[in-house]
Structures are given as structure tokens and as C-alpha cells.
Amino acid sequence: MQLRRAFTLVEILIVVVILGILASLVVPKFSNAVQESSETATLDQLDKVRRALAVYFVQNQSAYPAITEGEGTWAELLPNYMRTPPVNAWVRPENAKKIVIGDHADDAWQGDYAWIYNPENGQVYAGGFSAQDQPFPRE
Numbered sequence: 570m571q572l573r574r575a576f577t578l579v580e581i582l583i584v585v586v587i588l589g590i591l592a593s594l595v596v597p598k599f600s601n602a603v604q605e606s607s608e609t610a611t612l613d614q615l616d617k618v619r620r621a622l623a624v625y626f627v628q629n630q631s632a633y634p635a636i637t638e639g640e641g642t643w644a645e646l647l648p649n650y651m652r653t654p655p656v657n658a659w660v661r662p663e664n665a666k667k668i669v670i671g672d673h674a675d676d677a678w679q680g681d682y683a684w685i686y687n688p689e690n691g692q693v694y695a696g697g698f699s700a701q702d703q704p705f706p707r708e
Contacts, residue, residue, distance in 0.1 A: 607658040608704050614655040615695045615702065618643070618684070621650035622691045633691035638669050657683030659697045659704055667696075674698060678705035 625634055625646060634645035643654050656665045661680035671685040674694040685694040698704050 604707075611657050611659045611695050611698070611704075612702060614657065615693065615698075617651060618646075618655050618693050621646045622693060625650050626691055633688055636668060636670075636686050636688060640667055642668055655684065657695055657697070659695065659707070664696075669696075674700035675705065678707055680707075 622633060626632065634643075636643060636645065643651060647654065654666050658665065659678075660683050664681055665683050667682040668684045668686055669682045670688065671694075672687050672689075672692075674685060675697060678697045680697065682696045684696060687693070694700065695702065697707070
């Protein structure tokens with residue numbers, strides 16, 4: 570007759586407690602990494618839009634494109650200056666491509682639009698970011 574050894578209830582509980590402690594240490598670090606990646610991705614997209622606007626300005630007799638408000642309406646920059654509409658990962662996902670017309674950056678975080686474009690001087694800001702391209706804390 571052969572004896573089969575199994576884990577006791579105490580051993581299983583100890584393993585579960587250890588896994589719970591490890592998870593509580595890892596989850597906050599993962600959350601910070603997600604926020605940092607959203608910030609970095611948005612700044613990268615902002616840089617691409619600004620470069621595309623600068624090239625457009627030079628190639629079109631010192632004129633900026635007539636961008637309209639709405640969902641991803643960078644039509645004059647696509648496909649010659651940008652391959653895809655930029656996405657702002659810092660705002661609410663349903664508004665990640667939405668453009669508004671304005672002359673200054675946000676004063677606090679908001680999630681209702683992704684980009685602020687000034688057609689008079691070609692300046693563009695990321696929604697939820699300051700004029701110095703610093704993100705406001707999400708609410």
C-alpha cells in the first residue's frame with residue numbers, strides 16, 4: 570500500500586497569504602506604470618501633431634490648416650503629414666481624439682476633449698495638460 574502525501578489546509582492558507590502580500594506590493598507599482606505610459610504616449614502624440622503642423626505651415630505658404638472641432642478631424646494633415654489621427658491617452662477614452670478650438674491650455678484636468686487647437690497661430694495643446702505640457706492629476 571502506497572501513502573499519498575497531500576498539502577494540508579494550513580500550508581495552502583500560508584501560500585494564499587504570501588500571494589496576497591505579493592499582489593498588494595505589485596498592484597500599486599503597476600498602476601503607476603499605466604499612468605506614466607499614458608502621459609508619455611500623449612506627449613509623444615502632441616509632439617507629432619506639432620511637427621506635422623510645422624511642416625504643413627512651411628509647405629503651404631505660411632498658412633495653418635483649417636482644422637474643425639469634433640472627433641479626429643485632422644483631415645488636412647492626413648495622410649500627407651500624419652498617418653493616423655492622434656490619440657490623447659490622458660483623457661477619457663471616448664474623447665481621446667476629440668478636438669476643440671481654443672487659444673490656451675487647460676487650467677485643470679478634464680476628460681471631455683483631447684486636443685485644443687488655435688487656427689490663428691497653429692498652437693496645439695493636449696487636453697488635461699498645462700501650457701508647459703505637464704499633466705494635471707486625473708480626477
